[in-house]
Amino acid sequence: xxxxxxxxxxxxxxxxxxxxxxxxxxxxxxxxxxxxxxxxxxxxxxxxxxxxxxxxxxxxxxxxxxxxxxxxxxxxxxxxxxxxxxxxxxxxxxxxxxxxxxxxxxxxxxxxxxxxxxxxxxxxxxxxxxxxxxxxxxxxxxxxxxxxxxxxxxxxxxxxxxxxxxxxxxxxxxxxxxxxxxxxxxxxxxxxxxxxxxxxxxxxxxxxxxxxxxxxxxxxxxxxxxxxxxxxxxxxxxxxxxxxxxxxxxxxxxxxxxxxxxxxxxxxxxxxxxxxxxxxxxxxx
Amino acid sequence: xxxxxxxxxxxxxxxxxxxxxxxxxxxxxxxxxxxxxxxxxxxxxxxxxxxxxxxxxxxxxxxxxxxxxxxxxxxxxxxxxxxxxxxxxxxxxxxxxxxxxxxxxxxxxxxxxxxxxxxxxxxxxxxxxxxxxxxxxxxxxxxxxxxxxxxxxxxxxxxxxxxxxxxxxxxxxxxxxxxxxxxxxxxxxxxxxxxxxxxxxxxxxxxxxxxxxxxxxxxxxxxxxxxxxxxxxxxxxxxxxxxxxxxxxxxxxxxxxxxxxxxxxxxxxxxxxxxxxxxxxxxxxxxxxxxxxxxxxxxxxxxxxxxxxx
Numbered sequence: 001x002x003x004x005x006x007x008x009x010x011x012x013x014x015x016x017x018x019x020x021x022x023x024x025x026x027x028x029x030x031x032x033x034x035x036x037x038x039x040x041x042x043x044x045x046x047x048x049x050x051x052x053x054x055x056x057x058x059x060x061x062x063x064x065x066x067x068x069x070x071x072x073x074x075x076x077x078x079x080x081x082x083x084x085x086x087x088x089x090x091x092x093x094x095x096x097x098x099x100x101x102x103x104x105x106x107x108x109x110x111x112x113x114x115x116x117x118x119x120x121x122x123x124x125x126x127x128x129x130x131x132x133x134x135x136x137x138x139x140x141x142x143x144x145x146x147x148x149x150x151x152x153x154x155x156x157x158x159x160x161x162x163x164x165x166x167x168x169x170x171x172x173x174x175x176x177x178x179x180x181x182x183x184x185x186x187x188x189x190x191x192x193x194x195x196x197x198x199x200x201x202x203x204x205x206x207x208x209x210x211x212x213x214x215x216x217x218x219x220x221x222x223x224x225x226x227x228x229x230x231x232x233x234x235x236x237x238x239x240x241x242x243x244x245x246x247x248x249x250x251x252x253x254x255x256x257x258x259x260x261x262x263x264x265x266x267x268x269x270x271x272x273x274x275x276x277x278x279x280x281x282x283x284x285x
Numbered sequence: 286x287x288x289x290x291x292x293x294x295x296x297x298x299x300x301x302x303x304x305x306x307x308x309x310x311x312x313x314x315x316x317x318x319x320x321x322x323x324x325x326x327x328x329x330x331x332x333x334x335x336x337x338x339x340x341x342x343x344x345x346x347x348x349x350x351x352x353x354x355x356x357x358x359x360x361x362x363x364x365x366x367x368x369x370x371x372x373x374x375x376x377x378x379x380x381x382x383x384x385x386x387x388x389x390x391x392x393x394x395x396x397x398x399x400x401x402x403x404x405x406x407x408x409x410x411x412x413x414x415x416x417x418x419x420x421x422x423x424x425x426x427x428x429x430x431x432x433x434x435x436x437x438x439x440x441x442x443x444x445x446x447x448x449x450x451x452x453x454x455x456x457x458x459x460x461x462x463x464x465x466x467x468x469x470x471x472x473x474x475x476x477x478x479x480x481x482x483x484x485x486x487x488x489x490x491x492x493x494x495x496x497x498x499x500x501x502x503x504x505x506x507x508x509x510x511x512x513x514x515x516x517x518x519x520x521x522x523x524x525x526x527x528x529x530x531x532x533x534x535x536x537x538x539x540x541x542x543x544x545x546x547x548x549x550x551x552x553x554x555x556x557x558x559x560x561x562x563x564x565x566x567x568x569x570x571x572x573x574x575x576x577x578x579x580x581x582x583x584x585x586x587x588x589x590x591x592x593x594x595x
Binding site for chain 2: 004005006007008009010011012013014016017018032039042045046150151152153157158159160162163193194195196215216217218219220223240241242243244245246247249250251253254256
């Protein structure tokens with residue numbers, strides 16, 4: 001049986017691969033580094049120009065396994081500069097170690113930014129004062145700052161954020177951090193999950209950008225983000241491999257945008273943030 | 286540079302031109318098959334087995350208007366769409382909303398919209414609602430919302446409904462969820478449907494034609510394995526996610542149910558429009574390496590055969 005991408009997108013009202021390539025798509029949310037060569041087949045298929053791994057040097061400590069993963073990641077970054085860049089994870093409950101890793105991986109290494117994950121060792125979210133030295137150093141380095149956020153319904157009585165896991169940041173936490181660092185660009189990840197309150201929480205902070213991967217492709221979400229924040233503060237992520245480019249591309253093509261606005265969301269806005277540090281690292285961008 | 290100033294400057298820059306070098310396409314090898322669009326004809330169109338009409342209770346949807354929805358479906362070569370009603374979720378006068386659905390499809394559907402009314406088997410006189418769906422509104426099937434209607438699949442009334450609907454040779458769609466439960470309105474706590482009882486129920490009812498819509502967020506792992514191996518239930522694909530999702534699930538390599546190949550003839554295209562963008566379902570076919578036969582089966586042939594089967 002010939003399995004050869006039989007589908008022709010142009011015949012079903014979708015952009016062709018060539019049209020996707022022309023949009024110059026940069027994917028800020030890539031989890032495929034453990035299986036990079038395989039996942040790249042699909043990145044290529046969908047015409048995405050560059051991916052940013054959020055899992056660089058994922059294992060902490062000096063265990064043999066951590067050493068192996070770190071070396072692998074350095075090699076991948078070194079050998080795939082044409083399409084791969086990476087951010088390291090920091091942990092606001094381990095400030096000194098986080099700063100040390102930032103110096104190792106960003107100041108003196110190949111990484112271009114930091115990611116706040118959805119959990120950490122002592123359940124410290126991004127609005128906690130522990131984060132101040134981390135953001136200050138990130139700012140000095142010109143690092144991209146990505147913050148996982150979610151708003152989880154639950155609790156008794158139920159509230160929109162009553163089900164939050166400890167240590168997981170909300171867009172409201174990002175807003176509080178943004179208030180303390182008004183000159184630092186922060187990227188609020190996943191549009192807070194529950195995007196209607198999430199977008200409103202960060203709307204007023206012009207130093208906060210929105211990334212909206214990872215949730216279901218609910219129609220109207222990108223329209224709402226553009227309406228509230230403007231088109232210049234949105235960046236795009238694919239969340240491969242646990243999500244799909246089908247899921248994430250559809251959010252943008254659902255929205256009432258012109259070609260130039262789509263280009264901004266798919267890549268131009270992120271290039272404005274990331275290219276300065278990438279050039280310092282020798283990326284030909 | 287001051288970052289606030291940087292933001293303002295970049296907005297201006299972006300408005301003028303893209304100031305960076307264009308991509309050189311280093312990893313875009315035009316010789317690789319993945320970089321070439323396929324040749325699958327759109328002549329047969331698509332059958333969308335999962336759309337809803339009428340207002341969604343918690344948000345105004347841009348394609349919530351039937352005329353706009355129809356225009357959108359046609360733009361993407363959808364030639365037939367099986368339509369439920371968002372009124373089904375909370376209304377108690379079930380027959381009234383079924384009649385509205387039938388009328389909307391008849392008057393605005395241009396022959397494309399096929400109504401799937403609902404029945405709530407824990408309401409009184411549900412048998413009459415079922416009869417009207419079949420005889421009065423001539424619907425080919427029904428769409429059930431156990432999570433919203435407050436019953437589980439081991440409920441005796443549901444078992445009776447399954448038997449009665451099968452005796453009428455109606456398609457039975459079961460909506461596993463409508464919305465990601467993590468973002469539900471705080472005053473609404475709807476649990477996803479647990480399909481576990483279905484495998485045993487259907488062993489005693491081999492003629493039942495059952496399709497799960499929006500299944501893949503919650504029907505995974507052992508539950509999915511059971512549905513694949515022990516039933517002939519069909520699955521709608523709108524929330525089948527993961528990179529190359531269709532390709533991987535057919536090969537038995539999808540993380541939802543690793544090691545169990547999914548028969549292509551049991552996957553049916555569905556968009557979950559207007560809640561999801563139609564493009565979500567369509568891009569899945571672009572992202573997966575599929576034979577033409579597999580793609581055609583999932584896009585329209587399986588649904589056509591499933592509906593016509595008697």
